Amino acid sequence: MYILDTCAFLTQNHPEGEIATISEIESELNNRQSKQYFTNMKEIGLKIREPKVDSIENIRKNSEETGDLGVLSSIDLKILALAYEMRGIIVSDDFAIQNVALHMGVEFTSCSGNEIKELRKWKYRCSACRAEALEKVDSCSVCGSEKIFRFKVK
Numbered sequence: 259m260y261i262l263d264t265c266a267f268l269t270q271n272h273p274e275g276e277i278a279t280i281s282e283i284e285s286e287l288n289n290r291q292s293k294q295y296f297t298n299m300k301e302i303g304l305k306i307r308e309p310k311v312d313s314i315e316n317i318r319k320n321s322e323e324t325g326d327l328g329v330l331s332s333i334d335l336k337i338l339a340l341a342y343e344m345r346g347i348i349v350s351d352d353f354a355i356q357n358v359a360l361h362m363g364v365e366f367t368s369c370s371g372n373e374i375k376e377l378r379k380w381k382y383r384c385s386a387c388r389a390e391a392l393e394k395v396d397s398c399s400v401c402g403s404e405k406i407f408r409f410k411v412k
């Protein structure tokens with residue numbers, strides 16, 4: 259089972275076989291060709307599934323551990339949750355999605371051929387006082403600055 263992220267519909271380049279995705283993907287498809295492709299795929303067997311709340315919560319926890327939570331959308335979390343639940347292989351070009359998948363032992367592949375090879379750990383740092391945070395914050399808890407950036411720990 260392959261779980262398709264947006265790239266599969268935009269590039270129409272993904273492995274063949276059993277395929278599934280979440281309904282919200284449709285809102286990410288911003289041109290006529292990809293919308294049409296989504297419709298065609300549904301007609302020939304693309305399954306639309308809704309991951310369980312528990313699975314999404316589990317993904318949230320895991321993406322917090324890698325430091326990716328701050329850059330993942332709710333759609334990204336659901337794609338990961340569905341792949342985790344259905345023991346599917348994620349098809350995504352998003353490095354944050356790939357990173358969380360790697361962290362959780364979920365297989366993944368890409369549409370573009372670009373895949374991360376090793377796990378990346380991220381933290382956040384205030385550019386004013388250099389205070390570090392594990393989670394993405396709107397403002398620094400030490401000095402209040404809003405200039406927070408993400409950096410790679412390993």
Ligand SMILES: [Zn+2]
Nearest residue numbers: 384387398401
């Ligand atoms: Zn600060």
